[in-house]
Amino acid sequence: MLTQNLGYPRIGSQRQLKKACEQYWAGKIDQKELKEVARKIKEDNWQTQLDAGIDLIPCNDFSFYDQVLDTSLMLGVIPQRYSPVLSQVKANSEIDLYFAMARGYQKDGLDITAMEMTKWLDTNYHYIVPEFTAGQEFRIFHENVFGEYNSAKQLLGQKAKPVLVGPVSYLLLGKEKEQGFERIDLIKKLVPVYVEIINRLKQQGTEWVQLDEPCLALDLTKKEKEAFDFAYRYIANRVSGVKLLVATYFEALLDNTELAVNLPIKALHIDLVRAPEQLDEVLALIPDHLQLSLGVVDGRNVWKNDYEKSLNLINKAIEKLGTDRVIIAPSCSLLHSPIDLDGEIAIDSEIKNWMAFAKQKLNEVSELKQIVEGNSDLLEANKKAIEGRRLSQKVHKQAVKDRVAGITEADGSRQSAFLVRQQLQHERFNLPSFPTTTIGSFPQTDDIRQLRAKFKKGELTLEQYEQAIEQATIDAIRWQEEIGLDVLVHGEFERNDMVEYFGEQLEGFLFTKNGWVQSYGSRCVKPPVIYGDVSRPEDMTVRWSKFAAAQTQKQMKGMLTGPVTILQWSFVRDDQPREVTTNQIAFAIRDEVVALEQAGIGIVQIDEAAIREGLPLRKAKRPHYLDWAVGAFRITAGGVQDRTQIHTHMCYSEFNDIIEHIAAMDADVITIETSRSQMELLQAFAHFEYPNEIGPGVYDIHSPRVPSTEEMVSLLAKAADLLPARHLWVNPDCGLKTRKWPETKAALENMVAAAKQAREQISTESVI
Ligand code: GLN
Ligand code: ZN
Numbered sequence: 001m002l003t004q005n006l007g008y009p010r011i012g013s014q015r016q017l018k019k020a021c022e023q024y025w026a027g028k029i030d031q032k033e034l035k036e037v038a039r040k041i042k043e044d045n046w047q048t049q050l051d052a053g054i055d056l057i058p059c060n061d062f063s064f065y066d067q068v069l070d071t072s073l074m075l076g077v078i079p080q081r082y083s084p085v086l087s088q089v090k091a092n093s094e095i096d097l098y099f100a101m102a103r104g105y106q107k108d109g110l111d112i113t114a115m116e117m118t119k120w121l122d123t124n125y126h127y128i129v130p131e132f133t134a135g136q137e138f139r140i141f142h143e144n145v146f147g148e149y150n151s152a153k154q155l156l157g158q159k160a161k162p163v164l165v166g167p168v169s170y171l172l173l174g175k176e177k178e179q180g181f182e183r184i185d186l187i188k189k190l191v192p193v194y195v196e197i198i199n200r201l202k203q204q205g206t207e208w209v210q211l212d213e214p215c216l217a218l219d220l221t222k223k224e225k226e227a228f229d230f231a232y233r234y235i236a237n238r239v240s241g242v243k244l245l246v247a248t249y250f251e252a253l254l255d256n257t258e259l260a261v262n263l264p265i266k267a268l269h270i271d272l273v274r275a276p277e278q279l280d281e282v283l284a285l286i287p288d289h290l291q292l293s294l295g296v297v298d299g300r301n302v303w304k305n306d307y308e309k310s311l312n313l314i315n316k317a318i319e320k321l322g323t324d325r326v327i328i329a330p331s332c333s334l335l336h337s338p339i340d341l342d343g344e345i346a347i348d349s350e351i352k353n354w355m356a357f358a359k360q361k362l363n364e365v366s367e368l369k370q371i372v373e374g375n376s377d378l379l380e381a382n383k384k385a386i387e388g389r390r391l392s393q394k395v396h397k398q399a400v401k402d403r404v405a406g407i408t409e410a411d412g413s414r415q416s417a418f419l420v421r422q423q424l425q426h427e428r429f430n431l432p433s434f435p436t437t438t439i440g441s442f443p444q445t446d447d448i449r450q451l452r453a454k455f456k457k458g459e460l461t462l463e464q465y466e467q468a469i470e471q472a473t474i475d476a477i478r479w480q481e482e483i484g485l486d487v488l489v490h491g492e493f494e495r496n497d498m499v500e501y502f503g504e505q506l507e508g509f510l511f512t513k514n515g516w517v518q519s520y521g522s523r524c525v526k527p528p529v530i531y532g533d534v535s536r537p538e539d540m541t542v543r544w545s546k547f548a549a550a551q552t553q554k555q556m557k558g559m560l561t562g563p564v565t566i567l568q569w570s571f572v573r574d575d576q577p578r579e580v581t582t583n584q585i586a587f588a589i590r591d592e593v594v595a596l597e598q599a600g601i602g603i604v605q606i607d608e609a610a611i612r613e614g615l616p617l618r619k620a621k622r623p624h625y626l627d628w629a630v631g632a633f634r635i636t637a638g639g640v641q642d643r644t645q646i647h648t649h650m651c652y653s654e655f656n657d658i659i660e661h662i663a664a665m666d667a668d669v670i671t672i673e674t675s676r677s678q679m680e681l682l683q684a685f686a687h688f689e690y691p692n693e694i695g696p697g698v699y700d701i702h703s704p705r706v707p708s709t710e711e712m713v714s715l716l717a718k719a720a721d722l723l724p725a726r727h728l729w730v731n732p733d734c735g736l737k738t739r740k741w742p743e744t745k746a747a748l749e750n751m752v753a754a755a756k757q758a759r760e761q762i763s764t765e766s767v768i
Helices: 016-025 031-051 067-074 080-088 094-103 144-159 167-172 183-204 222-238 254-261 278-285 307-321 358-372 376-391 398-405 418-429 446-457 462-483 542-549 563-568 578-598 619-637 656-664 680-688 709-722 741-761
Strands: 057-059 105-107 110-112 117-119 126-128 160-165 208-212 243-247 267-271 291-297 326-330 507-510 517-520 523-525 529-535 555-561 603-607 645-649 669-672 693-696
Touching: 016 031, 031 057, 031 144, 031 358, 057 144, 067 094, 067 126, 067 144, 067 160, 080 094, 080 105, 080 110, 126 517, 144 160, 144 183, 160 183, 167 183, 167 222, 183 208, 183 222, 222 243, 222 254, 254 278, 267 278, 267 326, 278 291, 278 307, 291 307, 291 358, 307 326, 307 358, 307 376, 326 358, 358 376, 398 529, 398 578, 418 645, 446 462, 462 542, 462 741, 529 578, 542 555, 542 578, 555 578, 563 578, 563 619, 578 603, 578 619, 603 619, 619 656, 656 680, 680 693, 680 709, 709 741
Parallel strands: 057 160, 160 208, 208 243, 243 267, 267 291, 291 326, 555 603, 603 645, 645 669, 669 693
Antiparallel strands: 105 110, 117 126, 507 529, 517 523
C-alpha cells in the first residue's frame, strides 16, 4: 500500500515567500535572491514529506503566486495585452511577465491591468482566471515544470511526482474573453500539449503524473463529461510507461462516478472527508485495473484525524481492492491548511492535542498505513485524543446546545412585517429620501495599526490605547457631520479584522500565532479556530457604539459581523454540522443586537459578506445551505423591536440565483456592491421586485479613484429605473478600511452631493 500527498503549503514556515515576493516587487532583492528563497522552501517541503514517510511526494506544486497562473504561463495562455511587457522586461525574466499578469503592470510608460482573480472552488484561496480567445493556441511556453521535476528527483528519486492542473478543469475554470466560441471546445487543441509535457516528464524519469481535476466532482453538462472522456483517452493513447493519477476533491463524484472510474488512468483520488458516502458507489463501479487514492485526512481543517473513522473507509477499500490498489492520502492539497502545529506554544495543551496542521497531517497519513500494517499502539493513542475531545468540558456547554436545540419560528421573525416596521422607522428617524451612509470602517491608517501593535506589545496602557481610538472615532464623527452624511458610523478603528474582533470576545474560539494560509499571491490569512460551543460572555461592541452615539445628534449605526461570515472565515468544528455552529454564533450576535438596542442604538448593521461564498459547489446542496444560512441571519435580527432598523451588507453581489433567499433574510435595508457593474447586478433585485430598502454601492472602494458627483447621480438614476426610488439608500460598495483618507474624503463629499442632487432630480413618488 502506498501513501501520497497532493500538494504542500508553499508560503514557507515563516511566510518567507510572502516576504521575498514583496521585497522583489519593491525592487529590494533581485531575481536570484527570490529564487533562492523559493528553492529553500521547496527543499524543506520535500524533506519534510520524505521524513514523514510519504511514498509519492508532489513537485511543481510550488508557485510564486498561483498554480493556475503557472499553468497559463506553461501553456502560453498569455493575454495579448501583456505583449509589450514581454519585450520590455529584461531577457529571460519570464517571472516579470508572470507577476505582471498577476498584479498588473504600471512601469516604463505601460499601464496594463491584472488578470481577474476568483475563489478556487469553495475555498478561500484565489486563483488567476485564465483568459481564452476564439483562436486560442497552446504550446509549451514556460519550461518550469521540467526543472521542478529534476530538482525534486535529485532529492526524492522515484518518489517525486509532478503535479499539473488537469486540462479539463483548466479550461472550465477559465473564461472566454470574446464571443463566438465555448472554451471547452479548446480541449482538442489543448491535449496535444499535455501529451508533450507528460512524455517529456516521462523521459526525465517520472513514474507518476498527478492531474488535478476538481471539476470532475461538480455538476457537469453532457459536453463537459465528453471532454473528460476525450481528453484522457487522447492522452492515454499517446503516453506510455507513465502512470496517470487524476485527483478530485471538495465534492462527491455522484453522477460522474462512472465517467471517472472508467477514465483510462492508473489511479483516481477521491475526497472522503467531504464525501465519505461516495466510497460505496466508487467501489461498486471500479474496474480491475484502477488504483484508488483515499483522501481520508482533512486537508482543509485543523483537526486531528479520527483514525477509527478513516480505517473503516480504508479497510472497506482494502477488502474490495487489496492493499496493492489502495493509496492513503489527505483529502486535497494541504495548501489550505496551516503548516506546523508544533510552533503553537500558546494554544491550551488539551486543545492542541486535538489538532493537526499540514506537517502533522503527513504523519497521520503515514501512521494510518502503519496501523493497517499492524501497529495498534498508534491507534490507541489516537483514540484517546479523539475521546478526550468528544468529552471535554472545553467543547461542550449545555446551555448553548439547549438554546440551539430549542429554536422556534419566533426566534427568526421580527414582530411585524416589513411595511409596518418601515413606517415606524421612518417616523422615528425622519431621514431624507436617498439617505446617505457608509458601510462601517474608515481608513485603518498606519497610525491606527501602530497603536494596536504598541498596545499588544505593552508599550501603551489600555487607557492610552482607548483614548487614542476614541480620538480617531470622534474625528471621524465630526467629519461625517461636516460633510452631511445622514446615518453615521463609528469607523471600526478598534477592530483588527471583522471576524477576529468578535472571535476574540466569544467563547469557543482560539487564535494561532502562525497558522497562516495563502489567500492569494503574497496575501495570507490567519483564520480563528472554532473549537467549542460558542457563547458571548459579555457585550462586545456596546462600549464603542455607545461612546460614538454620545458624540452626535445623528443616528449612529451599530456594526456587527454575521454568523455565516464568522463561520466561513474560520476553521470550524468538524464534530457537529456547520449549521449548528452557525446557529450558536447567531444567538450570540442576537444578544449583542439586543444589547445595542437597549443601549439606545436605533440602527444595527449585521454584515454577511460571505453568505454567497458559502454556497455549496453542487446545486442539489444549495437549498439546504440557504435555508440554514438565512435562518441564522434571521435569528440575529429577530430579537429587536419594529422601530429598530436592521441593515445587512454583502460584498460580492451576484445574486441572480439566490435572490429569493436574500429577500427572505428580511433585513430592513441591504447594502451591496454594484458600482463596478454599473448597477447591472441590481437587475436581480428588480426582476424579483425586492420589497425592502436597498443601498446599491455607487463608489468603488477597491480603487483609489474618486468618482465624480455626476457619475454617482447617474448610477442612482439607473438604480431608480430599476427599483422604487423611495427604497434607495446612497452608500459606497463596501467598508473603507483599505483606503487612504484623502480619496475617501473627496469621494464621500461627492457622494453626499450626489444624494442631494438625486433628491432634487429623481422623483420618489413613482411606483415601479
Ligand atoms: N463593516 C465592514 C467594513 O466596513 C464590512 C466589510 C466587508 O463587507 N467586507 O469594513
Ligand atoms: Zn463588503
